Amino acid sequence: MEILSEVFKGVLYFGHGDNWKALIMYLIGGVLIYLAIKKEYEPALLLPIGFGAILVNLPFNVVGRVTNLFGIETAEVGFLEILREAGISTELFPILIFIAIGAMIDFTPLFKNPFMIFFGAAAQFGIFATFILTLLILPQFGIVGDEALKLSAAVGIIGAADGPTTIYVGNYFNLIKYMGPISVAAYSYMSLVPIIQPPIIRLLTSKKERKIRMDYYEEKVPKAVKILFPILVTLIAGILVPMSAPLVGSLMFGNLIRESGVLERLSQSAQNELANLVTLLLGITIGSTMLADRFIDPVTGLIMLLGLFAFVFDTAGGVLFAKFLNLFLKKKINPMIGAAGISAFPMSARVVQKLAKEEDPTNFILMQAISANVSGQLGSIIAGGLVIALVSMFVF
Amino acid sequence: MYSSISYQLSQSLLYQGFIVVIFGLVGVFLILLLFFVTIIVLQKVIESIDNRKSKRTEKTAD
Numbered sequence: 001m002e003i004l005s006e007v008f009k010g011v012l013y014f015g016h017g018d019n020w021k022a023l024i025m026y027l028i029g030g031v032l033i034y035l036a037i038k039k040e041y042e043p044a045l046l047l048p049i050g051f052g053a054i055l056v057n058l059p060f061n062v063v064g065r066v067t068n069l070f071g072i073e074t075a076e077v078g079f080l081e082i083l084r085e086a087g088i089s090t091e092l093f094p095i096l097i098f099i100a101i102g103a104m105i106d107f108t109p110l111f112k113n114p115f116m117i118f119f120g121a122a123a124q125f126g127i128f129a130t131f132i133l134t135l136l137i138l139p140q141f142g143i144v145g146d147e148a149l150k151l152s153a154a155v156g157i158i159g160a161a162d163g164p165t166t167i168y169v170g171n172y173f174n175l176i177k178y179m180g181p182i183s184v185a186a187y188s189y190m191s192l193v194p195i196i197q198p199p200i201i202r203l204l205t206s207k208k209e210r211k212i213r214m215d216y217y218e219e220k221v222p223k224a225v226k227i228l229f230p231i232l233v234t235l236i237a238g239i240l241v242p243m244s245a246p247l248v249g250s251l252m253f254g255n256l257i258r259e260s261g262v263l264e265r266l267s268q269s270a271q272n273e274l275a276n277l278v279t280l281l282l283g284i285t286i287g288s289t290m291l292a293d294r295f296i297d298p299v300t301g302l303i304m305l306l307g308l309f310a311f312v313f314d315t316a317g318g319v320l321f322a323k324f325l326n327l328f329l330k331k332k333i334n335p336m337i338g339a340a341g342i343s344a345f346p347m348s349a350r351v352v353q354k355l356a357k358e359e360d361p362t363n364f365i366l367m368q369a370i371s372a373n374v375s376g377q378l379g380s381i382i383a384g385g386l387v388i389a390l391v392s393m394f395v396f
Numbered sequence: 397m398y399s400s401i402s403y404q405l406s407q408s409l410l411y412q413g414f415i416v417v418i419f420g421l422v423g424v425f426l427i428l429l430l431f432f433v434t435i436i437v438l439q440k441v442i443e444s445i446d447n448r449k450s451k452r453t454e455k456t457a458d
Contacts, residue, residue: 114435121428128417135413148409153416222442225435232434240427378431379424386423390416 009069013059016069021292022057028295029053029287032184035191042191044276045163045283049184052287053295056080064288080288083281088179088289091171093282094164095250098381100275101164102254103267105345105374107229111221113371116337118321120375123341124160124383125317130310131156131387137306141299146395150175153391155303158186159310160380161193162343165247167286169384173391180290181300185307187286193347194354196308197315197339201355204319205335209326210359212334216367226259237382243392244385251381315339318372340369343380349373 005012014020032050036043056064063078077085087093110116134152138144143151150173157169166186170179189196201210230252237248258267318338326332336355340348349369356363 111435111439114432114439117428117432117435118425121425124424125421128421131420132410132413132417135409139409144409149412149416152413222439222446224442225438228438228442229435232438233431236430236434237427240430241423375428379428382427383420383424386420387416390419394412394416 010059013069018293019059021296022059024296025057025290025292026054028290029057032188035188042187044279045187045286046191048280048283049187049287049290052080052284053180053290054287055284056288056290057292061291064291080285083285084288087278087281087285088167088171091168091246093278093285094168094171095246096274096278097164097282098247098250099254099257100270100278101345101377102230102251102256103258103270104275105251105255105258105377107226107255107374108221109367109371110374111225111229112217112219113368116368116371117375117378119318119338119341119372120377120379121341122321122338123314123318123372123376124379125321126159126310126312126314126342127156127380127383127387129156129313129317130159130306133309134306137302141302143299149391149395151178151303153387154178154182155306156310157380157384157387158182158189158303158307159314160343160383161186161190161311161314161348162377162380162384163187163190164282165343165380165384167282168247169388172388173395176289177294178299178303179286180295181303182307183286183289185304189307189311190344190347193311193342193344194351196311197348197351198355200312200315201319201336201339201352204316204323207359209323209335210355211363212332213360213363214334214337214365214368215331216364223259223261227256230255230259233378237385241382241385241389243389244382247381247384248378251377311342314342318342334363334365334368337365337368337372340372341376341379342373343376345373345377346370348376 036046066076322335322338
């Protein structure tokens with residue numbers, strides 16, 4: 001009998017306490033993998049996250065913090081826990097991802113339309129609206145005080161449409177318990193930008209507004225501007241918001257490698273090998289935070305819902321800001337551009353161009369949308385740094 | 397008594413929240429405004445340096 005129970009201890013595991021919840025996590029992991037493969041929603045992330053969620057909920061969690069039959073953690077740790085400690089707790093993975101993103105971003109469209117940078121600020125409205133909304137709701141779930149402030153900050157940042165920033169903020173506030181839902185919300189909504197944004201844009205704009213054409217001038221941007229910009233941005237952000245220095249610094253380091261023109265091999269490595277490798281490890285490590293007893297909780301549903309609000313408010317904030325500017329501008333801006341001020345690059349810009357084309361097949365506003373989109377990247381990391389700095393004033 | 401304390405706590409939490417929201421939003425706009433100014437100034441300075449250089453080259457050629 002003892003031999004049998006030893007052989008089948010993995011099966012018997014599910015009969016103890018709340019261990020059956022792991023079965024639900026297999027289903028959730030399966031859904032994420034399905035969305036990644038069948039719907040192609042951010043597959044590079046959702047697939048590893050889904051698989052990580054399955055792995056970490058296997059009996060005794062031998063890949064994470066190893067537990068006994070009763071779910072009590074032992075001193076042993078598995079490879080995913082080691083990865084989490086090394087890559088997420090130290091914030092190394094988000095930083096490496098930012099170097100890769102920096103190497104991928106071309107700021108040229110922004111240099112040609114510098115005014116678009118303000119949409120990168122306006123579209124961060126959702127972060128702050130969701131922050132205050134979360135702060136109002138969390139006490140109903142028994143979360144108060146410092147924890148409420150920290151969690152509200154992390155949930156708000158989901159609206160940045162910027163996975164690495166969300167992970168960075170969540171980890172900074174040591175929200176290990178909520179890292180799973182926060183990261184899944186951030187990445188899944190990022191992949192759902194083509195579904196989330198169009199109805200909000202249509203709701204807030206008229207057909208006439210969506211048809212507005214915008215001029216684009218083909219001017220050459222001097223190489224010196226492209227090289228000096230990442231250095232100056234790092235200095236400005238690092239001096240004014242020191243908490244944003246790791247994010248801005250790594251993004252701009254990647255961009256400087258790209259624009260320097262003398263580190264082509266490093267630039268290519270950052271854009272390809274580094275991005276792929278870290279994405280692979282980041283995804284599966286995030287998945288490993290989705291432990292059943294933490295994930296299956298009403299707060300998870302709340303985080304997912306509020307994360308969606310953050311995306312909606314961000315889009316609305318950008319569009320409404322453009323409409324507000326149009327009250328004073330002689331040359332009107334297509335208000336859809338405002339929606340591209342979120343950080344989801346280049347999906348958001350593509351969505352805006354697609355909507356413009358639907359109204360008028362000859363209307364081309366992609367470059368302006370991309371300008372706003374790269375500004376969103378800057379805006380989101382600045383917002384992340386500011387949120388960390390401001391919330392830290394009250395919680396530490 | 398308890399509800400009064402929890403009310404006060406949530407009020408202070410909200411107060412802190414509003415500070416984060418106001419300073420956060422204003423901060424994002426201000427810093428991106430600085431980036432905007434940086435781009436404009438940078439382009440103007442580089443352009444004027446380039447113009448000076450090309451004028452000097454023209455003079456030397458003459």
